[in-house]
Amino acid sequence: MRDPLSNTVKEIKPSGIRKFFDVVSEMKDAISLGVGEPDFDTPWHIREEGIYSLEKGRTFYTSNAGLKELRVEICNYLQRRLGLEYHFNDEIIVTVGGSEAIDLAIRAMIDPGDEVLVPQPSFVSYIPCVQLAYGKPVPIELKEENNFKLTKDEILEKITDKTKLLVLPFPNNPTGATLDRKDLEEIAEVCIDKDIFVLSDEIYSELTYNGEHVSIACIPGMRERTVLINGFSKAYAMTGWRLGYAAAPAxxxxxxxxxxxxxxxxxxxxxxxxxxxxxxxxDEDVKRMCESYNQRRRFVLHRFKEMGLDCFEPFGAFYAFPSIKKFGMTSDEFATRLLKEEKVAVVPGIAFGDCGEGFLRISYAYSLEDLKEALGRLEKFVIRISAE
Structure with a gap:
């Protein structure tokens, strides 16, 4: 019998995030700091509207692009928050989470052999989506000494005549790094000069702690070459609703x-x-949750400092990315031992690309009570392995 499976799919590695999540879900008294999911319930007035829609029998297909009313509100949001003008009818699509929007954009734009620049460490889906479109992913290593920002020079080093698309994942998962307007202007200059398109994943745009988020689509000359990805999972605590969107030229x-x-x-x-x-x-719900995340962010960084864990200060999303290089073990070994010995789950940095080795992703989208307990266990583990 011939092999029924695609070689392309077989060669794609499973997500390194889910590995530890699946183990901890069956471990008694374990605490997970590994999943990027808000611990808040979806605000009641949002849930209520979903319930009301069911009571009214609104259970039919919508248009392919999504409800007109929602697309109009997305346009209003993008204008209100970013000053960007989009037309609801031919420049907006509502998707099954931001992940589907990423997949759609890559498949719509990439031909076999096209090169896609993917800064790493970054979200686990980008490279597999490029591979499934038969493109060639080209990782760009983000450096801790640059606060994991993407620089103009790093892009220029990787560009070839086959480069078509740059993934711009900021605020960043897993590092929490952000880019300011000056950073984006320098990146835009390269993209325009080299005729490169951008997939700007802005799912964490509402969760920034050092000023307002800026989209690269706001930079002159970039709206027409940018696919802006966003959604409802992170900002509105709506992960299980599975809803995202994209805004792009018609x-x-x-x-x-x-x-x-x-x-x-x-x-x-x-x-x-x-x-x-x-x-x-x-908007007020988002503001309230963001303030709570910021409080937790400061607490986590303070505890890292107390236990001697090196970590640059993240200003976006709800992740910290501490270094464990001084302990002489891989990120997978560290995370595995931490889970086994202290029942705390974190994600090894290697899950987000080779340059993530030597780091851990720790989510602070959890209650302060859980964070205090989990970080206390982490400190005990750090003290123990430091004495080995």
Whole structure:
């Protein structure tokens, strides 16, 4: 019998994030700091709108691109928060989470052999999505001494005549790094000069702690060459609703919608009605949750300092990325022992690319009570292995 499986798919590694999540879910008294999921319930007024939509029998397909009312509200949000103008009818799509939007954008833009620049450490989906589109992912190593920012020179070092797309994952998962307007202007200069398009993953745009988020699409000359990805999971605590969106020039969006209509049809209807309420009346919820994350961020960094863990200060998302290089073990070995000996789950940095080796991703999207207990256990572990 011939092999029924695709060689391309077989060669893709499983997510390093889920490995530890699956183990800790069956371990008694374990605490997970590994999953990037808000511990807040979806705000009640948003849930209520979802419930109301079901009570009203709004259980049918929407248009492929999503409910018109939601696309209009997304346009209003992008104008209000970023000063960007998009047309709801041909430049916005509602997707099944931000991850689907990433996949759609890459498949719509990449031909076999096209090169895609992927800064790392970064979210685990980018490189597999490029591989599934038969493109060639080209990692760019982000450096701790640069606070894990992407620089103009790092891009120029990796560009070839086959480079078509740059993934711009900021605020960054797993490092928490952010880019300011000056950083983005320098990157935009390269993209325009070299005729490169950008996939800007801004799912953590509302979770920044050192000023307002700036999108590269705001930089002159970049809106027409940028696919902006965002969603509802992180900012509105709506992970299980599985809803994201993309904003892009019509010529790109037309092809994204084509793929979406064959693969998905439309995003969940109930979730879309809830998202309309989130967009209209959720700003205060986002502000409240962001303030809580910032409090937890400061607490985590303080505890790292007390226990002697080196960590640059992250100003975005809800992750810290401490270095464990001085302990002489791999990130996978460290995380495995920590889980076995202290029942605390974190994600090895290697899960986010080879240059993530020597680091851990620790999420602070958990209650202060859980953080205090988990970091206390981590400190005990650090003291013990330091004495070995």
């Amino acid at each position: 010529v790109i969006m037309k092809q994204m919608i084509k793929i979406h209509q064959f693969a998905i049809m439309s995003a969940p209807t109930t979730s879309q009605y809830a998202a309309i309420e989130a967009m209209k009346n959720g």
